[in-house]
Each structure stands twice: as structure tokens, then as C-alpha cells.
Amino acid sequence: DQQVKQNSPSLSVQEGRISILNCDYTNSMFDYFLWYKKYPAEGPTFLISISSIKDKNEDGRFTVFLNKSAKHLSLHIVPSQPGDSAVYFCAASEGYNTDKLIFGTGTRLQVFP
Amino acid sequence: GAGVSQTPSNKVTEKGKYVELRCDPISGHTALYWYRQSLGQGPEFLIYFQGTGAADDSGLPNDRFFAVRPEGSVSTLKIQRTERGDSAVYLCASSLTGDRLNFGPGTRLTVL
Numbered sequence: 001d002q003q004v005k006q007n008s009p010s011l012s013v014q015e016g017r018i019s020i021l022n023c024d025y026t027n028s029m030f031d032y033f034l035w036y037k038k039y040p041a042e043g044p045t046f047l048i049s050i051s052s053i054k055d056k057n058e059d060g061r062f063t064v065f066l067n068k069s070a071k072h073l074s075l076h077i078v079p080s081q082p083g084d085s086a087v088y089f090c091a092a093s094e095g096y097n098t099d100k101l102i103f104g105t106g107t108r109l110q111v112f113p
Numbered sequence: 114g115a116g117v118s119q120t121p122s123n124k125v126t127e128k129g130k131y132v133e134l135r136c137d138p139i140s141g142h143t144a145l146y147w148y149r150q151s152l153g154q155g156p157e158f159l160i161y162f163q164g165t166g167a168a169d170d171s172g173l174p175n176d177r178f179f180a181v182r183p184e185g186s187v188s189t190l191k192i193q194r195t196e197r198g199d200s201a202v203y204l205c206a207s208s209l210t211g212d213r214l215n216f217g218p219g220t221r222l223t224v225l
Contacts, residue, residue: 006155034213036216041218042218043216046213089156091155099144099161101158102158103156103157104155105153105155
């Protein structure tokens with residue numbers, strides 16, 4: 001049973017436009033959500049997080065939105081840059097710690113010039 | 114400072130063999146994690162150490178998998194009697210407790 005779902009395996013966006021990556025979850029006990037970015041042959045790197053007491057968190061070009069009632073979160077990247085091309089993983093945990101993260105299957109973002 | 118390092122970067126073995134995968138965490142990080150990423154999937158939690166002890170090993174798939182961290186720094190993931198289904202990228206991460214995970218580049222294990 002996949003508790004964290006990323007239903008779009010890939011996304012292609014033109015440079016300068018907005019990229020929107022989506023994530024759904026089923027476990028209502030999840031309190032903390034994170035996005036990780038992964039380049040080939042490297043480990044995932046932390047991008048941005050949000051706790052369940054907020055509905056938005058922004059860091060530069062990256063904004064994460066959380067809709068608890070819909071059990072849905074999204075990552076917005078604006079403006080998108082070619083260096084953003086990577087696989088993006090959504091992850092969640094119960095409680096405000098990262099001891100045991102549950103990851104989605106990832107979305108491959110390609111930003112073309 | 115250096116990030117999390119993992120050795121070897123690639124390991125090819127035959128079905129039934131024993132393998133050890135090593136993780137060197139970031140210096141001073143008390144928490145260490147092992148995850149496994151199979152093809153087309155996201156990372157899957159295996160085990161979490163706080164210091165020398167395994168605080169949560171609920172993700173280990175069966176008793177062929179074992180991990181140690183004897184001095185609270187380097188960790189070794191051990192897999193006995195490997196099976197083709199064990200083929201995956203094994204990721205190690207470390208953190209200061211409660212902080213974000215810092216992942217290493219992973220070890221790609223291929224069981225023939």
C-alpha cells in the first residue's frame with residue numbers, strides 16, 4: 001500500500017515557466033512533509049519542508065503548498081531553470097522528525113530552454 | 114566538510130553470496146539511516162541508528178539483512194544469501210537528531 005503517491009512520473013516545462021509537482025498521501029497521521037531532489041548518481045538532497053500546522057512554505061523559487069483536507073501537497077518552482085532538471089521525491093513522516101520517512105515514487109522534471 | 118560517503122559505489126555479486134556495504138556519515142552526526150531504492154521506486158526505509166544502537170529496524174525486509182554501527186560512526190549493512198530481488202541502490206543518510214537527512218550517493222547492488 002503506497003502511503004505517498006506521486007502520480008506523474010515525468011513533467012516537461014519550458015525554462016522560465018512554472019513547474020508544479022504534485023503529491024498525495026493516505027496516512028492522516030503524517031505531520032511533516034519534505035521534498036527531495038535527486039540528480040543521477042547522487043543521493044537525494046533536501047529541498048524544502050512543511051509541517052502540518054502550515055499550508056504554505058516558501059524558500060526562494062520554491063514554494064510548497066499543503067492541503068490537509070485533501071491530503072495533497074504540491075511543489076511550485078518559479079521560474080524554472082535547466083538546472084532544476086532532476087527527479088523530485090515527496091516524503092512524509094509521523095511527528096515532527098525525520099526518523100522514518102515514507103517516500104513517493106518520484107517525478108522526473110525536465111526543464112528545456 | 115565532507116558529506117556522507119558510501120563504499121563501494123557499485124557491487125556485483127552472485128545469488129547466494131554475502132555482501133557488506135559501508136557508510137561513513139558526516140562527522141558529529143548522531144543519527145544514521147539506511148534506505149533502499151529499487152528501480153522506479155522511491156527510497157524505502159530500512160533501519161535507523163541513534164548512536165550505536167538501532168532505534169528502529171522495522172524496515173529490514175527479513176533476517177538476511179543486518180546492520181551495525183559499533184562505535185557510533187561508520188555503519189555496515191550486511192546481506193546474507195543474497196537474492197536477485199535484493200538488487201537496488203542502498204542509500205545511507207546521516208543527520209543531527211531531528212534535522213533533515215543528508216544522503217550519500219548510494220551503493221548500487223546487482224545480484225546475478
